Amino acid sequence: MNADAVILAIESSGESGGAAVFVGRELRAEVPISARRSHGQNLVPAIRDALAQAKVRGEDVSAVVVNEGPGSYTGLRVGLAAAETFAFVHKIPVVGIGAMEAMCEELLRSDALLKSSGALCLIPCLDARQDEVMAAAFLWDGTKLTRTQHDMLVIPEQLGRLAGKDEALAFGSGAFVYRGRISLPVHAENVEILPASVGLAAFRHKPDTFFETAPGARVQLRYFRPVMAKTIVERGGSV
Amino acid sequence: MLILGIETSCDETAVALVRDGREIVASLVSSQIELHAPYGGVVPEVACRAHAEWLLPLLEKLCAESGVALKDVDVIAATARPGLIGALLVGLTTGKTLALALDKPFVGVDHIDGHVHAPRMAHPDMEFPHLSLVVSGGHTEIYRSDSFTHKELIASTADDAAGECFDKVAALLGLGYPGGPRIEKAARGGNPAVIDFPRGSAGADGMAISFSGLKTAVLRFMQARNYTVKAGRPRLEREAMKEEITKTIPLPLPLADLAASFQEAAVDMLIRPTLKACERTGISCVGLTGGVAANQRLREKLTSEAKKRGIDIYAAPKDLCTDNAAFIAGAAHHFAREGRFDPLDLDAVPN
Structure with a gap:
């Protein structure tokens, strides 16, 4: 460019x-x-x-x-x-x-903390209403971001399946709204x-x-x- | 003054270039009727998706066919109200972005101002004040206008719009969607005097409009005589209504007479309040506009009944009756001439 x-x-x-x-x-x-x-x-x-x-x-x-x-x-x-x-x-x-x-x-x-972290599975979640979230998964290694799961519509309880072996963090409106029903760590703010x-x-x-x-x-x-x-x-x- | 008009308030995606409020340089309408027909009515989300997909290619085609470059347009106009919110927002956002990117003034147009303006585009001899009978799938109203940019509601339907009634009765008769043109076609050769459907009450002021009773009258007439329609074709307003009909013993339906009789009743129910409004306001000039105004029987009977009373009916040309962008650009001209432009944070207003 x-x-x-x-x-x-x-x-x-x-x-x-x-x-x-x-x-x-x-x-x-x-x-x-x-x-x-x-x-x-x-x-x-x-x-x-x-x-x-x-x-x-x-x-x-x-x-x-x-x-x-x-x-x-x-x-x-x-x-x-x-x-x-x-x-x-x-x-x-x-x-x-x-x-x-x-x-x-x-x-x-x-x-800022994430910039220095080790391998982390990022799980962005959007509140798709009707008791479902639209989510995907990415691997963040501190410099590179690689998609590991395509976009999918799941119930909040199923989000854990998107994470791999690495430490995972769910975030976004879908994670924030349903944080009580998600087995993964959820980011404290509604990103x-x-x-x-x-x-x-x-x-x-x-x-x-x-x-x-x-x-x-x-x-x-x-x-x-x-x-x-x-x-x-x-x-x-x-x- | 050359104005680009954009219309996406319901189920027509339309763009047009109009000079000085009347001269249509180019006008394109992409009708979504085929998309909505399987559902028996307009599906908002289907309409919105189609607008988003079709609007820019249509605009590109408009420029290509007219040879007009966008930079030579003086004002951008788009329908801002009323309509389906998601549909309005596609056209309004496109219009406002065009105004920003081309550095042109913007006018957000009231869809009804477009309908009211349509007859004036074809009849420059129309004088103020005049009345307008606006009849479509969403509107059945009578307005008074004292100038190009003025309108005041005189009467409106208490329930269904006339076009909605045509759609519902067409479904009852198994004619499909859209109801207006299909009933008109089915009524050809039919005797409008065979069934005397009730015309409803004129109300205390003589200008009451109500179409829900007529639809029910058609249904009751069919039930009383065990008439039925071919199963599967019509999509009725309520499942209960569908069952009521299909349970009955089939008899051949006098379709042409039924359609003609219904159409005659609907036409009479529009003529009565219109002539009454003329009498009450002392105004003898009336614009006839909106999708239902394309109905030939309405055009002829209203014109002849009005003539007997010394009233002139100015019907919009048929291609300006149904939704289009030419009447939006035409109406916008007069707001622009008065310097009534809108800011880029103008919002859409649904029904």
């Missing part, structure tokens, strides 16, 4: 979110959305403010990174709509990065993805894709579950 390439990172898959701007790999601005679930209202202003704080113009941006899920249906779509539209105007690529990768990055940047982590995760896991991705190539969103097929009338509402 070009040393001074400007990367815009967008996150809106969960309770928080926002936009971040990197120049090269250096974080220049991060504008989190503080109000809960207000992506529809606040994401576009966050993008505007992040660009302004980083002192870059929209046309200077080389690529957009966006969380491709799994996560909240509407939240993911708001983020993708903003990312793809911004990229469409400026004819630049959009790179999708998994929510689990972004969660690990959030944990690593918020918890939520912030926009810079989406960018950092892409730098770690997809460093080569930024300029290999064609402008206009679509990002495929990943949802927790297949579509809930209830019509408006069946839901008792109207349009």
Whole structure:
């Protein structure tokens, strides 16, 4: 990646979110959305403010990174709509990065202790409602992060199966909410993805894709579950 | 002034370029009817996913076909209310991001303002004040407008929307979804006077609108005569209703007469409050708009009944009756002309 390439990172898959701007790999601005679930209202202003704080113009941006899920249906779509539209105007690529990768990055940047730890199995968990969590597993050796389990929907009691022989740590909304039902150590805080982590995760896991991705190539969103097929009338509402 | 309009409030993904509020430079609508038909109605999550997938390619096509570059657009407009929240947010976020990335002003449009504006796009001679009969799958309302950017609710349905009633009756008759065009087709050649379905109460002010009784009347009529519909095809509102019908002894259904009689009742129930509203307000200019306004019988009968009373009906062209982005861009023009732009933190407002 070009040393001074400007990367815009967008996150809106969960309770928080926002936009971040990197120049090269250096974080220049991060504008989190503080109000809960207000992506529809606040994401576009966050993008505007992040660009302004980083002192870059929209046309200077080389690529957009966006969380491709799994996560909240509407939240993911708001983020993708903003990312793809911004990229469409400026004819630049959009790179999708998994929510689990972004969660690990959030944990690593918020918890200094982990930076010096030995081998540790990181288990990011998202609260998928309906008594289930979406989880994955990664091996962290202090410098490298390697995925060991693909994303899967499990009940909290099953989370222990994702861990290998190494010491494990479950974290994220799914671990925090169900901490009483999880046999693994659970991180004390409710780790939520912030926009810079989406960018950092892409730098770690997809460093080569930024300029290999064609402008206009679509990002495929990943949802927790297949579509809930209830019509408006069946839901008792109207349009 | 050239405006880009975006509409994603329900089950149509649409984009359009409109100049000066009336001249449609290009307009594209991607209907999701086929996606929702198997369910017998609009499934919100299916609609939202389709909007997210289709909107940008549609925008790209719009630019390619019209030869208009986005940078030459003066204002970006998107439907902001009312509608399905997840559906609205796809179009609204896309519109706001376009405004940010292109550095253009933004207008968040009320979907109903779009419907109300549709007849004006085809009839520049429409004068203010005028009334609008907005009839669709989600709306059955009469508005008064004193200017391009004004609307005031005069009357609205107490329960089901007219289009919803068409959908439910179409399901009862085994005609499938969407009900409006299918009932209209089935009614061709039918005698609308065969069954005298009740037209409901006009209410104290003469402008009451209620469609839930008509649907029940059709059901009761079918039950009383042991009429049945082909099993499996219709998806009914409630399983109980389905059972009630399939248990009965099959008799051939006088489909054309039934459909025509229902349609006639529905049309009369829309005409009555509209003419009453004209009488009460003293306004003799009415726009007819919304998906149900594409119904030919409604267009003809309302026009002829109104004419007898010296009232002019201005029906929206059929392609501007169902949801589209041209009427969103058209309505936005007048807000933009008054400098009524919206900030980038504008939120979507569901129903």
